Amino acid sequence: MDILYIIILIAMAAYIVFMNSRSKKIQQKQNDASVMITENLPYKKKLLLTKNEWSFYKSLKPIADELGFSVLAKIRVADLVEVTQTKDHSEWQKFFNKINKKHIDFALAKPENLQIVLLIELDDNSHNDTQKKRDEFIEELYKQTGYKLLRTKGTGSLKEAIENALL
Secondary structure (H helix, E strand, O other): OOHHHHHHHHHHHHHHHHHHHHHHHHHHHHHHHHHHHHHOOOOOOOOOOOHHHHHHHHHHHHHHHHHHOEEEEEEEEHHHOOOOOOOOOOHHHHHEEEEEEOOOEEEEEOOOOHHHHHHEEEOOOOOHHHHHHHHHHHHHHHHHHHOOEEOOOOOOOOHHHHHHOOO
């Protein structure tokens, strides 16, 4: 019987040593994380929309409200479409890379479920000849995936253009 008590005491002591060691490791990880957080990082806050986009948003918002839609801004293309199954991962990655860093300027969505009904691309002065190939790719992508796309310079009758695009 004494041997059983000795084995139990040794097991308890080993457990206490193990738990103490584990606790110290967790504390060290927390300390390491706090050191990382307090470092000066090379970032600063910036505005979500450019001046042109903000001006366009102020025109778009009342129209969206009148038509019963919510306005979403700067949505990643990769959040709107996904790469379907490909023959291998490298091919999947190639197609994902084509959409990963692109975004759409605005979208109109149903407020009850945020289902997107119209994508809106503001073609301001950033859309020059070098953007043409990107724009053609995006147009074909949205067409093939079933999204309606309105390209606008932000001038003219925006409400009429939206209503026509929704038809």
